[in-house]
Amino acid sequence: MLRMAVAIEQGFPGRRSGLTAQVPRPGVADRLLDRRIHVLVTAAERYASEERFGLGVDLLANGPTFIGTSLLAPDGRREIQGCLERWCEVQYVPVTMTTLSSYFHWKHGPFRHDVYSGRGWLVGADVGRTLGLVCDWTAAHGRWEGGFTFYPPTWSKLVVRSKGHRSRESASPHLPPIRVKAAGAHGYFVEFGRPPGGRASGKRNPDGSHYRGRFLDVIPAAFSLDGIDSDALADHLGAFGLPAVEVPAAVTLDAKGAGELLEVARAVLALAYRLDAEVAG
Amino acid sequence: MGWLQSDADHRLDHVRLDLPTLQSPSSIDVAILRRAGIVPLLAKYETPSDAGLDRWMAAHFGGWQSAEAAGAGIFFAIDVDEVLAYTTNFGLIGGWSYCIAASLVEQDARADVLALARKLARKYVAPFLERATYAPDSLGCTLCEVLPNGDELPIEVDEPGHTDGSYRIRPVTSTVPLARSVYDVLLSALRTGHVPDVVSATRLLPVGRQPGLRRSLPLYGGIVVDLRDDDPVQALARLRVEAKTNGDGRLAALTRVALNAMVYGNFARLDQVRTRSGRRWVLTERHGDYAFPPLAASVPALTRLFVGLAEHLSGEVA
Numbered sequence: 001m002l003r004m005a006v007a008i009e010q011g012f013p014g015r016r017s018g019l020t021a022q023v024p025r026p027g028v029a030d031r032l033l034d035r036r037i038h039v040l041v042t043a044a045e046r047y048a049s050e051e052r053f054g055l056g057v058d059l060l061a062n063g064p065t066f067i068g069t070s071l072l073a074p075d076g077r078r079e080i081q082g083c084l085e086r087w088c089e090v091q092y093v094p095v096t097m098t099t100l101s102s103y104f105h106w107k108h109g110p111f112r113h114d115v116y117s118g119r120g121w122l123v124g125a126d127v128g129r130t131l132g133l134v135c136d137w138t139a140a141h142g143r144w145e146g147g148f149t150f151y152p153p154t155w156s157k158l159v160v161r162s163k164g165h166r167s168r169e170s171a172s173p174h175l176p177p178i179r180v181k182a183a184g185a186h187g188y189f190v191e192f193g194r195p196p197g198g199r200a201s202g203k204r205n206p207d208g209s210h211y212r213g214r215f216l217d218v219i220p221a222a223f224s225l226d227g228i229d230s231d232a233l234a235d236h237l238g239a240f241g242l243p244a245v246e247v248p249a250a251v252t253l254d255a256k257g258a259g260e261l262l263e264v265a266r267a268v269l270a271l272a273y274r275l276d277a278e279v280a281g
Numbered sequence: 282m283g284w285l286q287s288d289a290d291h292r293l294d295h296v297r298l299d300l301p302t303l304q305s306p307s308s309i310d311v312a313i314l315r316r317a318g319i320v321p322l323l324a325k326y327e328t329p330s331d332a333g334l335d336r337w338m339a340a341h342f343g344g345w346q347s348a349e350a351a352g353a354g355i356f357f358a359i360d361v362d363e364v365l366a367y368t369t370n371f372g373l374i375g376g377w378s379y380c381i382a383a384s385l386v387e388q389d390a391r392a393d394v395l396a397l398a399r400k401l402a403r404k405y406v407a408p409f410l411e412r413a414t415y416a417p418d419s420l421g422c423t424l425c426e427v428l429p430n431g432d433e434l435p436i437e438v439d440e441p442g443h444t445d446g447s448y449r450i451r452p453v454t455s456t457v458p459l460a461r462s463v464y465d466v467l468l469s470a471l472r473t474g475h476v477p478d479v480v481s482a483t484r485l486l487p488v489g490r491q492p493g494l495r496r497s498l499p500l501y502g503g504i505v506v507d508l509r510d511d512d513p514v515q516a517l518a519r520l521r522v523e524a525k526t527n528g529d530g531r532l533a534a535l536t537r538v539a540l541n542a543m544v545y546g547n548f549a550r551l552d553q554v555r556t557r558s559g560r561r562w563v564l565t566e567r568h569g570d571y572a573f574p575p576l577a578a579s580v581p582a583l584t585r586l587f588v589g590l591a592e593h594l595s596g597e598v599a
Contacts (some may be wrong), residue, residue, distance in 0.1 A: 023493030029299035150373035224303035227535035281283035
């Protein structure tokens with residue numbers, strides 16, 4: 001007989017405060033096809049000595065209507081611009097080349113115009129990594145501790161404080177950080193944080209609360225609708241009858257790398273449409 | 282039609298599942314319960330008390346079930362298919378009635394439990410099987426406080442070759458009562474031939490029907506569940522059978538996972554969260570919206586009992 005001095009037993013953390021005994025009346029959810037869709041796919045630079053942003057592709061659609069493609073190149077890399085511009089020109093559907101800072105520019109960039117304004121969605125596969133590669137990181141606090149907090153390029157500035165301590169702050173009282181935290185096996189909570197300017201700053205919802213954004217990570221959504229416990233995009237594409245494509249962790253900064261990311265972005269968009277159709281019938 | 286869409290929703294292009302909030306198939310289950318109008322159980326019921334919930338959690342031994350979970354020793358069956366065991370046992374416990382009840386009351390079930398345990402201790406399994414077959418809802422969620430003296434009960438052990446936090450069924454002796462589901466007590470009686478010292482046994486009885494429940498629940502693809510005499514668990518199980526028949530592998534895989542989450546996972550859900558404690562943020566646990574420890578403890582416990590019954594019956598045949 002096994003003799004134990006102590007039996008390990010679970011306890012219950014107590015009834016949650018804030019859980020009400022009201023009959024839930026769930027409302028109508030936002031539909032992907034009702035707004036602009038930015039599918040953003042990024043990859044690190046292959047063969048770089050440290051992990052850094054390599055290339056990105058943005059597909060823009062207005063609901064079900066495809067509008068255009070942008071190739072995102074890292075800032076200050078003139079040596080790769082030539083071959084990437086040539087690649088853009090020869091694509092069957094024209095591709096616009098832009099830089100990371102232009103795409104995320106806090107005033108003029110499409111990310112600010114569409115994603116933070118409330119016009120549209122940001123869709124990706126593994127959104128945490130997608131944004132983590134391009135954004136400027138800062139410390140995560142409070143309930144977001146253990147996750148990531150970062151600012152898109154041009155949305156923040158480095159501030160040097162006393163004793164040489166440096167911190168990253170928003171470049172404007174109206175610009176919020178993006179907070180990301182892992183949820184479940186494959187998912188993320190992603191949202192815009194509060195802009196630092198107080199109650200009247202930044203984008204607001206009709207009820208006055210700060211706008212949290214519309215971010216869709218296709219991996220957990222696909223897991224929820226196909227039951228495949230995997231964070232591999234290819235597995236979920238296959239489940240929905242789409243050609244399987246994997247998200248590369250790193251690509252070369254040339255036509256080959258751009259082509260790989262374009263293929264992935266198209267697959268993510270196709271999957272997003274299938275997911276939307278699954279919930280909308 | 283999509284998930285949880287009625288005819289009107291489909292015509293108006295109204296979507297009832299919020300894609301960004303979907304983290305796993307259990308998200309669909311929570312959406313189903315909300316759409317049905319079911320009030321979160323721990324907000325709806327005052328019984329069990331918080332102390333009672335603590336005891337139910339102590340009786341909770343869940344997760345992946347294997348043949349070894351029935352106890353040590355040689356298992357005569359070649360294999361055990363438990364894929365739909367949780368779903369079936371949720372029905373046998375009367376799980377849906379716990380979800381839709383207006384309130385719960387506690388009933389002393391000690392005499393009932395001891396009578397059944399004595400029969401199982403004599404290897405007389407027919408009364409239990411008859412009850413499961415002809416009066417399944419009567420089994421219910423029953424919590425026993427047991428003073429074990431060599432009784433074989435599930436317990437979290439630290440054994441070489443086994444991961445931390447996993448449980449095994451082992452002979453246990455204790456000077457303080459241990460909380461265990463009635464099904465684990467009955468399994469011990471069956472395995473050891475000895476009736477455990479049951480200090481108390483309390484059955485939770487669902488009473489009434491909560492107000493605000495939908496009469497019909499649109500589920501998926503035009504399937505509507507009449508909640509007056511059906512439930513979404515059975516409807517999902519039928520949907521899975523239909524998906525397998527039609528060769529829809531994706532839907533079959535999804536409904537398998539969704540069913541297990543609906544009949545066990547959501548009721549056992551605890552999340553790590555950061556909450557404010559004074560000026561600091563601390564890591565704590567918080568239960569899920571539809572967590573309910575009595576169901577979380579009872580479903581896997583009944584599954585263990587059935588595995589034990591299978592072992593006993595196959596041993597008799599062998």
